[in-house]
Amino acid sequence: MNPGLKLSHLTVVTSVLAICGSLRAKSSNLAVLQAAAASAPSGFHVVLFQGLADLPPFNPDLDREPFPASVARFRSELQRTDAVLICSPEYAHGIPGSLKNALDWVVGSGEFSRKPVAAINASLSSAYVLPALTETLRTMDARVVSEACITLPLKQKPLHVSTIISDPQVIRSLQQVLRHHDRRPPYLAVGLAVSSL
Numbered sequence: 001m002n003p004g005l006k007l008s009h010l011t012v013v014t015s016v017l018a019i020c021g022s023l024r025a026k027s028s029n030l031a032v033l034q035a036a037a038a039s040a041p042s043g044f045h046v047v048l049f050q051g052l053a054d055l056p057p058f059n060p061d062l063d064r065e066p067f068p069a070s071v072a073r074f075r076s077e078l079q080r081t082d083a084v085l086i087c088s089p090e091y092a093h094g095i096p097g098s099l100k101n102a103l104d105w106v107v108g109s110g111e112f113s114r115k116p117v118a119a120i121n122a123s124l125s126s127a128y129v130l131p132a133l134t135e136t137l138r139t140m141d142a143r144v145v146s147e148a149c150i151t152l153p154l155k156q157k158p159l160h161v162s163t164i165i166s167d168p169q170v171i172r173s174l175q176q177v178l179r180h181h182d183r184r185p186p187y188l189a190v191g192l193a194v195s196s197l
């Protein structure tokens with residue numbers, strides 16, 4: 001180790017990549033993920049994936065070197081994360097096209113293989129999206145954490161981060177979802193925090 005640095009503390013961090021299935025700027029599902037990130041228990045680092053809209057329509061002919069830059073970024077973010085958290089609306093009893101398109105880009109490359117994934121449903125009226133999503137994820141060999149795939153009891157629409165954060169029951173549920181990812185290797189990344197002498 002660099003002698004100019006001293007180990008100040010050892011932090012064990014679980015990184016979670018949060019993917020929203022809605023591209024709407026004022027998306028309720030995005031608000032849920034932002035609330036999950038803001039209220040994450042210590043030891044968890046939730047990062048929102050920002051590139052869903054940049055991914056081109058999946059085409060096997062494009063799935064070769066050089067890969068589209070947005071696809072390479074998506075795959076790299078998935079490779080680096082310990083776990084994934086998805087919150088998506090239901091469109092016509094199914095997965096929104098933009099989210100399904102993103103998943104299609106990583107079927108062959110395998111970034112979801114054995115990756116712990118939780119999927120949250122933020123609408124009591126949506127009965128189809130969660131089963132469809134978990135079926136697709138399992139087909140991609142993701143480790144779908146069933147206990148962490150929940151429907152949040154959110155009645156108010158539209159949802160804002162502040163209203164979600166002010167609901168202790170919902171925040172407890174979101175924290176519990178994250179804690180289901182808190183497993184020993186291969187799920188944990190160890191980060192060393194160092195500071196100058």
Ligand SMILES: Cc1cc2nc3c(=O)[nH]c(=O)nc-3n(C[C@H](O)[C@H](O)[C@H](O)COP(=O)(O)O)c2cc1C
Nearest residue numbers: 022024026027028029030089090091092093125126
């Ligand atoms: C094209 C379209 C299709 C929809 N289909 C369904 C549906 O099948 N079932 C359902 O419960 N809600 C459906 N909805 C309602 C959305 O799931 C709901 O508005 C959701 O809150 C949108 O999420 P967002 O705020 O994150 O964008 C649909 C909305 C749109 C725009």
